[in-house]
Amino acid sequence: MNALDAQGQAGLVMGALWDPMLLMATVTFVVVVGVLLWAIFRRRGGNEAPDDPTRDRSLGRVVGVGVLLTTLVLLVCLGLDISVGRAITATPGKDAVQIRVTGHQWWWEVHYRDLVPQRWVTTANEIHVPVGRPVVIELRSTDVIHSFWPPELTGKRDLIPGKTNSLWLQADRPGEYRGQCAEFCGHQHAKMAFLVVAEPADSFAHWLETQRDTALTPSDSLTRRGQEVFLASSCPMCHAISGTPAGSRVGPDLTHLASRRTIAAGTLRNTRGNLAGWIIDPQSIKPGAKMPPNELSPADLEALLAYLETLR
Amino acid sequence: MKTDELEPGRLPATVDELVPQLEATWHQEPTFLGWLRSVDHKSIATRYIATAFVFFLLAGLEAAAMRAQLSRPENRILGPDAYNQFFTMHGTTMMFLFAVPIMQAVGLYLVPLMIGARNVAFPKLNAYGYWVYLFGGVFLYVMFFLNTGPDAGWFAYVPLSGPAFSPGKRVDVWAQAITFTEIAALVASVELIVTTFKNRAPGMTLNRMPLFVWAMLVQSFMVLFAMPWVATASQFLAMDRLVGTHFFNPVEGGDALLWQHLFWFFGHPEVYIIFIPALGMVSAIVTTFTGRQVLGYSAMVLSMIATGVLGFGLWVHHMFATGLPQMGESFFTASSLMIAIPSGIQIFCWLATIWAGRPRLTVPFLFVAGFVVLFIIGGFTGVMIASVPFDQVVHDTYFIVAHFHYVLIGGAVFPLFGAFYYWFPKITGRQLSERLGRWNFWLFFLGMNVTFFPMHLLGFEGMPRRVYTYLPETGWGDLNLLASAGATMIAFSVLLFLVNVVRALRSGIPAGNDPWGGDTLEWAASSPPRPYNFPIIPVVDGQGPLWRHPVELPGVAGLRTDVREVLVTTLLDAEPDSRHRHPPPTIWPLLAAIGTTILFVTLIFTPWGVVIGMPLLFLAFLGWAWPRGRDHREQVAIEQEVRPAEARP
Numbered sequence: 001m002n003a004l005d006a007q008g009q010a011g012l013v014m015g016a017l018w019d020p021m022l023l024m025a026t027v028t029f030v031v032v033v034g035v036l037l038w039a040i041f042r043r044r045g046g047n048e049a050p051d052d053p054t055r056d057r058s059l060g061r062v063v064g065v066g067v068l069l070t071t072l073v074l075l076v077c078l079g080l081d082i083s084v085g086r087a088i089t090a091t092p093g094k095d096a097v098q099i100r101v102t103g104h105q106w107w108w109e110v111h112y113r114d115l116v117p118q119r120w121v122t123t124a125n126e127i128h129v130p131v132g133r134p135v136v137i138e139l140r141s142t143d144v145i146h147s148f149w150p151p152e153l154t155g156k157r158d159l160i161p162g163k164t165n166s167l168w169l170q171a172d173r174p175g176e177y178r179g180q181c182a183e184f185c186g187h188q189h190a191k192m193a194f195l196v197v198a199e200p201a202d203s204f205a206h207w208l209e210t211q212r213d214t215a216l217t218p219s220d221s222l223t224r225r226g227q228e229v230f231l232a233s234s235c236p237m238c239h240a241i242s243g244t245p246a247g248s249r250v251g252p253d254l255t256h257l258a259s260r261r262t263i264a265a266g267t268l269r270n271t272r273g274n275l276a277g278w279i280i281d282p283q284s285i286k287p288g289a290k291m292p293p294n295e296l297s298p299a300d301l302e303a304l305l306a307y308l309e310t311l312r
Numbered sequence: 313m314k315t316d317e318l319e320p321g322r323l324p325a326t327v328d329e330l331v332p333q334l335e336a337t338w339h340q341e342p343t344f345l346g347w348l349r350s351v352d353h354k355s356i357a358t359r360y361i362a363t364a365f366v367f368f369l370l371a372g373l374e375a376a377a378m379r380a381q382l383s384r385p386e387n388r389i390l391g392p393d394a395y396n397q398f399f400t401m402h403g404t405t406m407m408f409l410f411a412v413p414i415m416q417a418v419g420l421y422l423v424p425l426m427i428g429a430r431n432v433a434f435p436k437l438n439a440y441g442y443w444v445y446l447f448g449g450v451f452l453y454v455m456f457f458l459n460t461g462p463d464a465g466w467f468a469y470v471p472l473s474g475p476a477f478s479p480g481k482r483v484d485v486w487a488q489a490i491t492f493t494e495i496a497a498l499v500a501s502v503e504l505i506v507t508t509f510k511n512r513a514p515g516m517t518l519n520r521m522p523l524f525v526w527a528m529l530v531q532s533f534m535v536l537f538a539m540p541w542v543a544t545a546s547q548f549l550a551m552d553r554l555v556g557t558h559f560f561n562p563v564e565g566g567d568a569l570l571w572q573h574l575f576w577f578f579g580h581p582e583v584y585i586i587f588i589p590a591l592g593m594v595s596a597i598v599t600t601f602t603g604r605q606v607l608g609y610s611a612m613v614l615s616m617i618a619t620g621v622l623g624f625g626l627w628v629h630h631m632f633a634t635g636l637p638q639m640g641e642s643f644f645t646a647s648s649l650m651i652a653i654p655s656g657i658q659i660f661c662w663l664a665t666i667w668a669g670r671p672r673l674t675v676p677f678l679f680v681a682g683f684v685v686l687f688i689i690g691g692f693t694g695v696m697i698a699s700v701p702f703d704q705v706v707h708d709t710y711f712i713v714a715h716f717h718y719v720l721i722g723g724a725v726f727p728l729f730g731a732f733y734y735w736f737p738k739i740t741g742r743q744l745s746e747r748l749g750r751w752n753f754w755l756f757f758l759g760m761n762v763t764f765f766p767m768h769l770l771g772f773e774g775m776p777r778r779v780y781t782y783l784p785e786t787g788w789g790d791l792n793l794l795a796s797a798g799a800t801m802i803a804f805s806v807l808l809f810l811v812n813v814v815r816a817l818r819s820g821i822p823a824g825n826d827p828w829g830g831d832t833l834e835w836a837a838s839s840p841p842r843p844y845n846f847p848i849i850p851v852v853d854g855q856g857p858l859w860r861h862p863v864e865l866p867g868v869a870g871l872r873t874d875v876r877e878v879l880v881t882t883l884l885d886a887e888p889d890s891r892h893r894h895p896p897p898t899i900w901p902l903l904a905a906i907g908t909t910i911l912f913v914t915l916i917f918t919p920w921g922v923v924i925g926m927p928l929l930f931l932a933f934l935g936w937a938w939p940r941g942r943d944h945r946e947q948v949a950i951e952q953e954v955r956p957a958e959a960r961p
Contacts, residue, residue, distance in 0.1 A: 003705050003772045013701045021702070025692035032659065036684055039667040056607055059668055063608065063660040070656040074649045074695065081645050081699035088701055089638055105477075144472040145568065147633055147708060151774040155704025158634045160569065161471055162562025165635035178786075182633075182708040182776045184465050186472055187392040190779035267783065287391050 003151040008170045009088040010154050017084045024073055088155075092134030092168050099127060100138045103146030103159040103181070106188035106289060107252055107265040112208060121211040122240075124252030125265045128197045130204040131174050139165040144186060150179030150196045158183055171198030178266065187288030193266025214243035215255050215311055226307025229300045234292065241311065251291065257311045264289070272305055279304065331847050333873040338430075338843035340897060349897035351435035352843050353424050356442050358739060360417030363446055364410050369806070370453065371405035374398045376803055379763075383796035385784040395780035396463035397482075401456055403466030404486060407582060408493040409449045411724060412535070415589035416500035418731060419528035421739065423504055425834035425841060426522050428513025428850045430878045433506035435894055436901045436936060441499030443905030448492020451913060455485045462486030465778065467579065468549065470560035470571045475553045484553055484916045487546040491912060494539045494546075501532035501539075508532075511878060512886040513833070514868050516852040519613075522832045523599075523606060526613050527592025530620040531585055537624065538581040545574035555919070569634060576627035584623035586720065588616055590727035591658060594680050597730050598662050600830045601677040602669025605856055608661045615654035622651045632703045641700045648698030655691060659684060674828070675749030679730030682757045686722025690715055693768070708778075711771025717764045729756070729809070736813075737827045741839040742820030748812040752805050759801025766791040766798075831856030836865055849879055852886075875946070893947065904932035 006014055100111040112121040129135045139148055141159035149156035154169040171177065181192035199207070218224040227244065230236070236246035242255045257263075260270055264286055268274040279301070282291040296304065340350050350356060378398055381390040390398060424432055432438050455461060462482050464473035473483045508529050512521070521529075548559040549571070558564035560571050595606050606612055628636065628644040662684070671677060693715040697703045706712060729752070736744050775788050782788050826835040835858055837845050848867030854860050868888070871877045876894035881887060911925025 003774065006705075009701075010705055013705055017699060017702050018696070018705075021692075021696050021699070025696070029688055029692065032663070032688055033685055035663055036666070036681060039663055040671050040673070040681065042667075043670050055668065059607055059664045063611075063657070063664050066660040067653065067657050071653060074652055077695060077699065078646055078649055081701065082642055084699075084701045085638060085642070144477050145469055149774075149776075151705070151772075155701060156633050156707055157704070160634060162568060163635070178774070180774065180776055184469070184472070184708075184778040186477065187396065189776075190392065190781050191783075193783075288393065 006152045007172045008153050009168075010152060012088060013084060013155065016087075017080055020080060021077060024076070028073070092136060092170075096134040096136045096168065097129060098136050098138070099129075100140065101127070101148060101159070103139070103141040103143070103148070103185070105143050105186055106181070106192040106286070108148075108192070108194045109252065112211075119212055121208060122253040123211060123256060123260070125194045125262060126197060126260050127194060128199065128204055128207050129169075129171055130201045131171050131198050133201070134168050134170045136166055136168045139167070145183050146181045146185050146192070147183035148179065149182045150177045150194075152177045153179075153196060156182050169196075171196065174198050174200060176261070180266070188265075188286045191265060191267045191286050191289075193262075195261055195266060197261075210259070210312075211256055215241050217243070218307060218310065222303050223307045223310050225300075226303035226305070229296065229304045230307060233294060233296070233304075235294075238290075254308070254311060258309050259312050272309065275308060276301060276305055327847055330873055334844045334847060335842070337873055337876055340843055345899075346897065348902055349899050351431070351439050351895060351897055351901070353420055353432045353435065353438060354739075354841060354843070354845075356438055357417045357421035360420065360442050360445070361414060361739075363442075363449065364414035364417055367405050367409040367449055368414070371402050371410060372803065372806060374402040374405070376799060378402065379796040379799040381780065382782075382792050384793065385782050385786070385789050387781060390780060392780045393463070396465075396778075397456065397459075397461040399778055400462045400465050400486070401452075404452070404462065404490070405449075406720075407466055407586075408490050409445075409452070411586040411720070412497055412582070413445055413493070413500075414728065415531065415586060415724075416497065416504070416528075416535075418593070418728075418735070419504050419531070419589060420500060422735065422834055423507055423525055423528055424511065425738075425837055425845055426525050426832050427508065427511060427516055428833045428846060428852065429507060429511035430844050430846070430849075430876075431894055432503045433511055434503060436898060437499055438503050439901035440904055441496045441503070443902050444492050444499070444908055445496035447905055447909040448489050448496070448912075451492070451909065452485065452489035455481075455489075460485055462489075467575060468546075468571075469575075470549065470552070470568050471562075473549060474560055475556075476561075478553075481916060484550060487550045487553075488912050488916055490546055491543065492909075494543045495908070497535050498539050501535035504528050504532040505536070509883045510880050510889075512881050513850050513852050514879070514881055514886055514888050516881075516886045518884055518886075519609070520852055520855050522592075522855075523595035523609070523612055523616075524589075524592035524832075527588050527590075527595070527616055530616045531588045534581050534585050534588070534620050534623060538578045538585060541574050542578035545571060545578070548574075554916075569631075572631050572634065573627070576630045577624070580627045580630065581623045583716075583719070584619055586724045588619060590683070590724040591616060593727040593731040593734075594662065594683060596830075596832065597676045597680050597727075597734050598665050598669075599856070600734070600828050601672045601674055601680075602665055603672075603829075604665065604669040605831070606661060607664045607668065608657075609855065611657055612661055615657045618654040619651060622647060622654070626651060629698055629703065632700050633707045638700070645698050645700055649695060652691060652695055655687075659688070674733075675744070675746055675753060676730040676734035676828075678750065678753045679726045679733065682753065683722060683726040683730070686718050686726060686757075686760065690718030690720075690722050694719060706771050708776055709771035710767040710775045710777060713777055714764045714767035714771065717760075717767075721760055721764075726756075729753075732809075734828065735834075736816065737823030738834055738837075738839050738841070740817060740820070741823055742816045743823050743827060744812050744816045744820065748808055748815075752808045752812065755801050755805035755808065759798045759803075759805055762798030763795050763802060764798070766794050770795075826858070831859040833857055833865075898936075900932060900936035904929065904936055907932040 003010055004014060100113060102109040108125050110123045110127050114120055139157055139159040141161045146159040147156045148159060153171055154167060157165050157167040175198055177196040179194050179196060181189055218227050231246060236248060238248050238251035240247045240249060240253045262268060263270050263275060264278055267286060268278060278285060279294050281293050282289050283293055340346055340352055377390060381387050381395060420432060460481050462485055464478055464483050468483060468486060471477055508525055551557040552559055558566040560566045560568055562568055599606055625647040626644060629648045632641055697706060733744055733749055770788055770791050773788060823839045825839055833850060851866040851868050871879055878892050878894055879888060880890045880892045882889050907929035911921060911929055914921030914924050
């Protein structure tokens, strides 16, 4: 992950703005430090008296030229800023994918809305986007201020309670791009990451369609037992699984949990072992997180994990 | 000596007769009580500097703990709860308890000496300012050690710092602790402005003032205009938290962004409040060690004033990611770029001065050279992040951490260390070791770059600020380890400085009045200066009075020496205007500060704090302002005296 080899808008910013600014800064730095060293060492050893103050006038002119050059460089910077700024804020066309991202302490809720409410897709911490198409992301927060930032795709924008922000991005290459909350938001600001998954248009459409499905009804006794454990424990106080009575919106929607690459907001790979550890003792993984520890018997945990793994 | 025996207004005939009288009149008892009662600007400024330096060390230890935690991914030295307190304390301490106070403290020590005054304009208020600052800092650290240290960042963004998301007293402690420092900063700025305007030696017209005095003057005006904003904001926050107002609660019609506007309208000038005194220190050091006046006096002064004014027009560049209208943001880009011009002018003027002078590579001068190099790097990254699109990439990442540490350490701490080496002989009468000083400088310079340069790259790699840890797969481990190694070097360099100070205090070479061959008036006073600073108030006829009159300074007579009388001069031309009597040592400023502390601290816990604290404060101020019998009668007598009294020899 590195903004220096970013694509899309961030790539434009780094190419059209950072590169020339770095060049100007480097040249000026070398010149000024060079003059400083020369000024210090040119008389060292010799016993000459300081320059005659009557020479101040010509020195003053040199200072004036330096100030003029500085001003010119700054004007060039201003011009670059404004032109790049216009280029990246130009609103994308109507074919843009619309996604709503809501910040929570300390995870990201993602909605793909639709005219038909039943077709809304709700997921968490993983944003799928089609390659080569602009994506408009609407940013909201329900608690404190967060900031949305996938460094390889775009600059950041804050999620501010009481205000709706938006930004757009476009992934030119398929891949997984990590992003992380950039505004200090409390205990687990450090572990509030997300993944942008850019994929070709058809696999994106396929993904969206599967996400619209409700969860499968458990078919064997183990997963049936797992669903019972889920519904009987404290899980449904916060989590929703569509097609079951669990419908709380406090924590991430788990309807398609097993299809996600990570859990705990980009903190752990989504493996059976990690999931078990996260369910039993989330506070040692993300101290201060809102998820409470769960005491489950080994058999119950086994069943619960088996059930959760069916949520594809 | 019984002063009553002296006929009021009688003047001693010679300096020899004058000095014992001045010694007796301005005497400060060498007891602990005498120390508590002191109203001498040097005594107060020295303890101010020492206190601020202790806070610098504490904030440094906090930084060391954070660097230890971040040296490896998923480290468990500090958990999130501790880490959030540590970084909040680091920022709050560095900004409110170290940087601003120490700059003002150096000003409170030097300005009266540089302008040929006997003390600051309001000696009791000055003492009060220090005590309030001390108690505020102690209060904050006591709460921190009780695990009630603030943990919402030194910027305390709402709603995170609001009642819903920061229950408990931690943020209240922050809001109230900075209230103490706001009062202290305002007091010091009033002292410095009035002293500079009304107590300059005769003949020191505004355009003959040393550049350092100009820097402190500009800084003081900035404090005067900036502090009320953070005071307002922090009181709004305290009211939201303690009495249920909704200034920042969006659900009830408040606005979360209002906090950011108010905070940064103070917070950005704050950077220049720290930086401008450093410019004055650099000018003083450059002058002395190149053996000539800084080229372009008017350009330097106007640049500092321009920086002071423009500093108030940049605050939105801290908010480029909040989604404000682009047109408005462009305005702040332009103003943020513009402020580079006065900084550029000053750097060019110093370079030209060094070029035309004959530089002596002493330790203070080394620190100034280091300042130029580091400050340019910080300045360039500053120009870069003035750009909205680029800032949206690096905002709130380690790139910004790198940027402002280059600006603040390079731009303010390096000149400050230069100033320590430069003025230490004046304050203590002893020389610091140049050899240790060179080690101090090079370790600091290298350590600073090793610590903070890699952070630019970490920012590009996506590492956000204020994270207590990071995952191994992010790949940030190596650069973080490097940064932590650099922090160790900085710690060693500061340790060397402490060793140097202790050694110098024990067995340093006596400095004499003017060890460096300086040009400003403080070098005419003894080292350390006597409580009255100068036996005879000097008369100034140009810039750099000591170089103009290497043998003996011209002076002015006519001030009484049997009471603490000081000369008041006119604002522009420093013509003698009137005589003003200063108070003797008094305990009331300390008592008033204790009353203030009781009021502020109890208010966090109960509204009855007003009922408990206000009467105490009132009593303390009553005692403070109570007219003392003999002094009062004498003043009246002088006023009723026939005018020709002033025409006596």
